[in-house]
Amino acid sequence: EADIYQTPRYLVIGTGKKITLECSQTMGHDKMYWYQQDPGMELHLIHYSYGVNSTEKGDLSSESTVSRIRTEHFPLTLESARPSHTSQYLCASNQGARSPLHFGNGTRLTVT
Amino acid sequence: DQQVKQNSPSLSVQEGRISILNCDYTNSMFDYFLWYKKYPAEGPTFLISISSIKDKNEDGRFTVFLNKSAKHLSLHIVPSQPGDSAVYFCAASEVRDDKIIFGKGTRLHILP
Numbered sequence: 001e002a003d004i005y006q007t008p009r010y011l012v013i014g015t016g017k018k019i020t021l022e023c024s025q026t027m028g029h030d031k032m033y034w035y036q037q038d039p040g041m042e043l044h045l046i047h048y049s050y051g052v053n054s055t056e057k058g059d060l061s062s063e064s065t066v067s068r069i070r071t072e073h074f075p076l077t078l079e080s081a082r083p084s085h086t087s088q089y090l091c092a093s094n095q096g097a098r099s100p101l102h103f104g105n106g107t108r109l110t111v112t
Numbered sequence: 113d114q115q116v117k118q119n120s121p122s123l124s125v126q127e128g129r130i131s132i133l134n135c136d137y138t139n140s141m142f143d144y145f146l147w148y149k150k151y152p153a154e155g156p157t158f159l160i161s162i163s164s165i166k167d168k169n170e171d172g173r174f175t176v177f178l179n180k181s182a183k184h185l186s187l188h189i190v191p192s193q194p195g196d197s198a199v200y201f202c203a204a205s206e207v208r209d210d211k212i213i214f215g216k217g218t219r220l221h222i223l224p
Contacts, residue, residue: 009153031210040121042114043156043201043214058211090155097210098144098163103155 003027006091006104013081014112021076021107023091032074033101034058034066035090043090049074081111115139116204118215126223131189133218135202138183142204146212147176147187150199159200160187189220197222 004025013019025032030051035043035058045058049068063085064078074093078085088108092101117136125131133147143164148156162169162176162185169176175188189196202215 004155006155033211035214040216042116042216045211045213048211059213092155094210098205100146100158100161101156101212102158103148105153105155108153 004091004093004102004104006089006107008107009105010108010110012110012112015080015082017081019078019081019109021089021091021109023074023076023104024072025074025091025093025102025104026072027093027095027102028071029093029095029102030071031094031096032068033092033094034064034074034076035092036060036062037088037090037106047076081109083111085109086111113138114215115142116202116213116215118200118202118218120218121216122219122221124221124223125192127194128191131187131192131196131220131222133187133189133200133202133220135185135187135215136183137185137202137204139204139206139213140183141206141208142213143207144205145176145178145185146203147174148201148203148214149196150201150217156201192220192222194222194224196220 034047044060046062047066091104146161147159150156199217
């Protein structure tokens with residue numbers, strides 16, 4: 001049973017729309033992450049947070065933004081969606097150094 | 113440049129036999145390695161990890177081997193079962209940075 005929840009699971013949206021992908025975890029983890037994955041490719045880290053009011057950009061440049069106002073919540077926002085944003089977005093959390101990531105089931109985003 | 117490489121995009125193994133998935137890495141600072149399993153439309157699930165102070169870690173049917181001098185690790189699954197059919201991701205992190213870097217994955221097919 002998942003302890004980290006992502007909504008929506010699937011989203012099809014038109015170009016130019018603003019979207020927010022939700023991610024919540026019930027494990028009390030301080031560290032949370034957003035990964036982006038295209039089919040057959042590695043998971044690329046796009047954002048991470050080590051605690052409330054802490055956010056950093058990952059290794060892959062992304063036009064999305066994130067916020068961390070509460071420990072359990074780490075939403076990702078795209079102000080103006082474009083077809084190049086079509087991908088799967090995976091949220092994860094962990095307890096700290098040398099601990100595995102727990103992933104949500106992802107949001108598959110399609111921008112038409 | 114990829115720091116974690118899984119050079120086999122896919123692998124087919126007969127049910128009951130051993131599945132061996134391979135992973136190479138280039139960053140000598142990596143000291144913690146993980147394997148994840150991913151089914152379609154789900155997030156990755158943690159399988160097993162290994163610290164660089166060990167060369168083997170075993171958990172049930174899953175064993176991970178680490179060869180630091182060759183910068184190579186492998187995941188052995190024995191015996192292979194139909195439910196093992198999935199994409200397997202190798203991942204690593206380094207001592208100074210908790211960010212986890214993923215490979216592109218290997219799709220494992222277990223044949224009846």
